[in-house]
Amino acid sequence: MSAPAVARTPAPRVRRRSPYTYLAVVVGLLVAVSLLEVVTGADDLTSSGTISATLVATVPIALAALGGLWSERAGIVNIGLEGMMILGTYGAGFFGYHYGAWAGVLGAILLGMVGGLIHAVATVIFDVDHIVSGVAINIIALGATQYLASRTFVGLPGGGSTQSPTIPSLPSLTIAPVSDGLQGLEQRNVFVISEVAAVVRALTTNLSALTVIGLLLVLVTYLVLWKTTFGLRLRSCGESPVTAESLGVAVLRYKFVAVLISGAMAGLAGGFLAMVASSNYRDGQTGGRGYIGLAAMIFGNWRPGGMLAGSGLFGYTQTLGLRSGRDSVHALLLAVAVLALAVAVLQLRRRHVRAAIGFAVAGVVVGAVYFAIDEVADDFTRMTPYVITLLVLGLFSQRLRMPAADGESYRKGSAG
Amino acid sequence: MASVETPSRSDAPPAVRLRGIGKRFPGVIANDDINIDVARGTIHAIVGENGAGKSTLMKILYGVQPPDSGTIEIDGAAVTLGSPADAIKAGVGMVFQHFMLADNLTVAENVVLGAERLHGIGAAAREEITRISGSYGLGVDPDRLVEDLGVGARQRVEILKVLYRGARIVILDEPTAVLVPQEVDELFDNLRELKAEGLSVIFISHKLDEVLSVADEITVVRRGTTVTTVDPAGVTARQLAELMVGSELPSPSTESSTVTDEVLLSVRDLTLPDPAGGRPLVDGVSFDIHRGEVLGIAGVEGNGQAELVETIMGMRDGATGTVELAGTDLSGRSTGQRREAGIGYIPEDRHRHGLLLDSSLWENRVLGHQTRRPSVSHGLVDRAAARADTQRIIEAYDVRTPGPEVPARALSGGNQQKLIVGREMSGDPVLLIAAHPTRGVDVGAQAAIWDHVKNARRNGLAVLLISADLDELIGLSDRIEVILRGGLVGRFDPSEVTPEDLGSAMTGAGSDAPREEGSP
Amino acid sequence: MSGGRVRRLLLGAAAPVLALVAAILITSLVLLVAGDPVLDTWSTILSAPRERNVANIINNATVLYLSGLAVAVGFRMNLFNIGVDGQYRIAAFAAAVVAGEAWLPGYLNTVLAIVVAMAVGAAWAGIAGLLRATRGVSEVISTIMLNFISTSLVAFLLRKAAVRAPGSNSINTKEIPEGSRIPGIPFGGGVVEIYGFVVLAVLSGLAYWFVLNRTRFGFDLRATGQSTTAAVASGINVRRMIVIAMLISGAAAGLVGLPILFGDAYSYGSTFQSGLGFSGIAIALLGRNHPVGIGLGALLFAYLNEQSNPLQILVGVSPEIVAITQGVIVLTVVVSYEVVRRYRRRLEQQAVAAATDRPERPAPTEEVAT
C-alpha cells in the first residue's frame, strides 16, 4: 500500500536554527555596536558597566517574560504578571529581612505563586476570562502589598509603609584576576576585542547569584518545555487542549501547574528587583516591568531565546538611557537611521515601493536629527526602550505566532 | 432487535460489548439504551442521522464523557472508562470527527503526546513512528509540522496515533467526509489491513455506499437508540436510509438544464500570489458562469478552491485578474461592495465565516447584509424588520429553533447551515457561491438545501459550487471544473463523468504530480 | 412567562450581590488575619456618605465612567486598549494648553479644547490601531509602550509650556480663563460641586449605547469583535474597523481628564491625577462593557475610594485595603455572572431541544434485513 498521490506539497518550513546562527547573530551585533561606538564616539555603548547594568535590568524582565511564557504556552494569558511581580517584591522584603537572603528568594517565589494560584483558580477552575483575572490580580496585588507593608514594615529600622528594611544581600561572584586583568584591555578601545573584554568583565564582576539563576532558568525553561514529556504535554495544552485531553493528558492539571510556575517566575522577577537590582522592597518598584515582560515574551515569539533577546534589548536601551543617555541614545539614532535605510533598500528589492519610500524617509529624517543635535534630552532617552520596542515590532511583528489556543477558555470533557 | 450472527469467532467474547448505554445532556437525550456488540477482527459501522448520538456514544467508549447508565465490556471484561487515558489503557483508540491535532507541533510530537512512556519523546519514538508508518504504508514523516499537512495525511497521522498506542479497537468517526475517492480507497485498504491483524474497527459515516462496501456489520442508531444491526450484504443504501430516518434517500439529481446564454460571472486570469513566496495559491483561473447555471469545482482540499472563493469574494489581498459580475467589473472592490452587487456566499466553515455564534439568529440575519434593507436602513439596524425577516427564513427553510432570539450556537449544525442558506438567498442574489453547502449535514437537511439550490437555479441564479462530495457535485452541476494546485486543469460534463474519473483528475494522476510525501 | 422573567431579573441581580458579599468576606478575612478592626472598617466604609462625599463620589465616578467607556469600546471589538492612561494624559495636557491659551472666547474655547482633547487621544490611540492593522503589532504591547512614551513626552512638553507660580513647586500649564470653565452643579449647599461635565459623561454613555447597539457601524464593530473571520466574510473591512475602533476609544479616552480639568484643576500639572486608565479597565470589565454596568462599576469604585479615604484617620486602617475589595469584586462578579450565564444557557438549550424534538420523525421501524 502506498501513500496516495495527492498533489499538495508545501515545503516543510525551516524552523530549527543551529546554535551557530545564534552565535553569528551575537557576534554580528557586537561588531555592529563596536562600529557604532567607533563612528560616534559614544564609548559607554559597550562598557562593562553598561553590560553588567544591562544584565541587572534584563533579568527581571526576562523572568517576568518567562512567567508569561510558562503560562501562555499552556494556553493561559497572564496579564497579571505585574501583580505577581509586586507580590514577589514584598515577599523578598518580608522574608528576606526576617529570615535571610535565600529566604527572601523563596519568599518572592512563594508570594508570586500565591498570585499564580489566584489566577489558576480563576481561569482554570472557574473559567474566568484570562484578562479579567489578570487585571483583578494586578489590582489586588498592588493593594495587598501596600496594605501589608503598612502593617508589617512600619516601625522596623529603615522600614515604612512604602518600603521594607534593607534585605541582606545574596552572594555574588567576582573573579578579580579576570575582571581586573581585562580592565586595561577594555579601556584601550581595541575594535571588538575591547568589547569582548567588557562582556567578560561584566560576567566576572559582582555577578549576583540570582542573575546566574535567572539566566539559567531561561535555559532550564527551554529544556523542560521543549525536551521533556512534561513540557510537551504542557505545550500541547496551549496548542490544542482538546487534542491533549483526547490523548489522556490531564489538561487542567497542566494548566494549573503552568500558571503556578508562571507566578513563581514573576515572583522571582520581583524578588530580583528587590534583592539584586536594589536592596529592599519599595512600593512601585516594579514600574510596569511585568507588562514589559509580557511585551518581551510576545516580542520573542513565545520562545525562550527570542524572549531573552527582547528582554535584553529592553534592558540595554533602558540602561543606556539611564547611564550616559544623552550620548548613547544619540548614537543609537544613527543606528536607527542606517537600519531604516537598509530596510528601505531591502523593500525596494522586494518591489515594495511605498514601504521603501517610507523607510527611506524615516531613515533620512532620523539621520538628519542625529546630525542636527549633539545630545538627546533626558525625556527622550527615557523613551528609548519603548520606542525601540515599537519600532522593532513594527518591522518584524507579522511573523509572530502565539500558541494556538492561547487565551481560550477550556472545559474538561470538550474533546470531540 | 439485534440480528446478525457474529461472523466467525462467535465463541470468543466480543471486542466491545455495550449494554444499555444512556447519556443525557441538558434537555437532550443523546444516548438511550444503546446495545452493540463488536466482534474481534471486524469492521463495524454505525450509521444514523445528525444528532442521532453516534459521536456521543463513541466519546463514551473513549472515556471522554462518562455514560449516565449502562455497561461497557472490552474483551469480555467490564471496564469503567473515566478518561481517555483509561480507554487507551484498555486498548481503545479513536480518530475524532474533527481532527485532534496540534497544528504547531510536529507529527512526532502529536503522536507521542500522552504516550511518552512507550518510547520516550526522542529518537526511539521517531524510529517507532517510522516503523509503524512503513509497515502500514502510511507514509508519514515524523518531523513535519502538522499544519503543513493535507487532510489525507492528517488522517493518517491520526491513525498512526492510535496504532502507536497499540490499540486493538479503533474508532473512526466520519473519517471519509473530507477525502476524495482514491483517499477513501486507501483508507479502506488500511482498515482491512488492521482487520487482518485482528484489530476491531468501529466506523461512522453518512456515506452509505461506503459503509456497505467496507463494513462487516452495520448498526443503525436513531434518536439515541440502537434500532438494529444488519448485515451489509442484505441491505441497500436506500433501505439503510429508511432505517435511519424513515424517509427516502434523496439524490442530488439535476433536472433539465436551465442554462442560458447570458454570462453572469466572468473570471479572467485570476491569480493570488502566496504571501509566503511559494507558487500562486490561485493560478490564472478563468471561467464564466451563465444565468441559471451551476458550475461545480472539484478538487482535493488545499488545492486553492478556498482561496479561489475568497478571492472572488474580495477577501484576499494582492490578487490580480478580473472578476466581472453581470457586466460590472468587481476587481478592486471590497467584499462588502461585492456582496451588494449581488453575490450570496455560503462559506466553507460556517462557524468561522458564516456565523456570530454568540449572537441571536436575527443578528446573524443582518450579518453580510449590513448595507441593505430590510435589516439596515439609513445606517441604523432595523431590529423589527430583521426579526421579521429571520422569522420568514426560519419558516421557509425549516430552521428548527424556538425563535429568532436564541444564539446561533444553540442550533445544531444542520440548522445553522439552513439559516445561512436562507440568509444568503435573501436579497435576491445573482450569484451564489456555495462552498460545501451540505458538509456534515444529515440527509434530510441535505435534501432541503439541494432543493433550494435547484429552485434558485431555475429562477436564473448562477451558482459556483465547491464540494468534496463528488456525488453532490455531479448531481447538482451543469459543468464541473477540476482545480489542481491553484489552476483549473480539466472540464467535465457531469452527465458522463464518474466519481472515479473526477478523483483521478483531482489528484493529477497520470500527470507529473509530485507525491505528498516520500512514500515507501 | 412572567415567572420566567421574574426569575431572570432575580438572577441578574443575584450575581452582583453575590459578588459583593464574597468580596466583603474575603476583605474581612484579610483584615482579620492582619489584626485590623473588621467591624470598624466596614462601618466606616458602609456609613452613609455626607453630601460632599456624595458629590466627590459622583465626580470621581464621572471620570472613571469615561475611562471605562473608552476601554469598553475597544473590548467590544476584542481590542485591549491598555493605553487609555497615556491617551487621557496627553489629551488632557493638550486640552489644557489650548484652553489656557484661550484663542477663542468663552465656551468656544471650551469646545475647541474638548475637540482637541478627543483628537489628540484618538491620534495617540490611532498609532496603536495603525500598527495593529498594518503591521499586526499586538495593541496590548503597543499601548503599553505608548503609555510610557506619553509620560515622557508630556513631561517634556509640560516643562516647555509650563508657567510656574512664584513659590510653587509644581509646574502647570496656563490656567483656563474663568469664562471657559465648566460650571459645577451645586449640590446640597455643600462645599463641593458636581462637575458640570457629568452631563457630557451621561451623553457619552447614551451615544455609546446607541452607536453600538442601534447603528450599522456598531453592528460591524461588535461582529468584528465576536469573529474576525465572519466579519471579513460578511464584507466588513476589519483593518479599517480596527483603526476606527482605536480612534474612537482614544477619543473617548481624551475626555477622561476633562471633568477634572474644566471643573476643578483648571490646568494640567505634575499632580494631575494619573492611573485612571487602569481603573477604567477594571470598571469596563466589571460593567461587562454595558453602558449602565460601567456606570454602576464606576460608582462602586468611586464609592469605595471615597469612603476608604478617612479609614486611616478614623480607625487606623490603611485605605489600600479597598483595592483588595475592588480587585476581588472584579473577579467574583465575573464568576457569578458566569454561573448565571451557564444556567441561562441551559434554559435556552432546553427550549431549543423542546422545539427540535417535534414529533415529526417516524416511529422506529423494524429491521429490514437479517
Next chain:
Amino acid sequence: ACGSSGGSDSSGSGSGDGLKVGMAYDVGGRGDQSFNDSAAAGLDKAKKDLGIETQESEAVDGEAESAREERLRTFADAGYNPVIAVGFAYSASVAKVAKEYPDIDFAIIDDEEAKGDNIANLVFAEEQGSFLVGAAAALKTKSNEVGFVGGVETPLIQKFEAGYVAGAKAVKPDITVDTTYLSQPPDFSGFGDPAKGKTAAQGMYDKGADVVYHAAGGSGGGVFEAAKSANKLAIGVDSDQYKTVDASLRSVILTSMLKNVDVAVYNYLKSASEGDIPTGVRRYDLKVGGVDYSTSGGQVDDIKSKLDDYKQQIIDGKITVPTKP
C-alpha cells in the same frame, strides 16, 4: 495673623495640652527615608516634648485632588487642629480647605503658593544646603567629576541640582557635573525605584565621577549601593542618611544635605502649643538652621572649615545660590 485662629476651640494658649495635630503625608508616608520621615520625626518629638495628641494619614499614589481635600477635611471635622500637610502636592487642597475651615490652622511644607490667614507655609532653601554638599563634593573629588541623581524632574528637585552645581563650581570652576533624573512628572516612580538609581549612579561612577549626590528619595539607596560597589562616595539628602542606612553602606556616605523638616514641624507645633500659631511663609534656610550638611562619619572633618566658610558667606548674603539649573 495668628489672631484669626487664636481663639479656635482646641488650641489653648500657653499649653500643649489638648492640642490635637493631624498630619497628612504625601505618598510614601512615615518611613519613606525622606522628607515624610523627617516630618514624622518632628511630630514625634513634639508629641514627646509637648504632650500633644497626633493622628496621621498618607496619600495614595495617583489619587484624585478630592481625596487630598477630603483627607484634610476629615482631620478638621474630627477636631484636629492644626493640620499639617506634607508636600507641595497638597498646595491646592490646603488653599481650598483652609477657606472652608477658617477656625482651623493649616501648615503646608514645601509650598508657598497656598496662601491664607490660617495657612503657614514651611519652605526650605534646599539650594543653599545643596550648595554646601556640592562644595564638599568638589573638594573631595580626585577626578574633577561629580554627579547628581534627581528622583523626579520637578522644580523642587531642580533646586537641589542648581545649588549642588553652583557649590561644586564655586570650588572648582572647571569641574564636570553629570546630572540626571530618574523620571519626569507625572511619573513619580523616580522616587521609588532604587534599581534605576543604582544604574544611573553606576553610569556616573563608570564615567569617572567619584562623588554622587542624590535627591531621589527612596531611589537613593540604589545610589549608595552603586557607590559601594564602585568603591566611591555618595551624598545623602533630607536627613542624615549616615544614621539611617544599612551599616555596610555607611562608609560611602560623605555627607548628607540636611533639610530639617523635623525642625520646621517641631517649631511650628511648639509655637502652636504656646498659642502663637505662625502663618504665612516661613523660610528655613542656612541662617535659621533649616538646611545644613551633616558631619557624621567624619569624612568631611578635613574640609569642614572651608564648608563653614561658604556657609557663612551664604548667610551673609555674599553668595546668592541659584534655584534653577
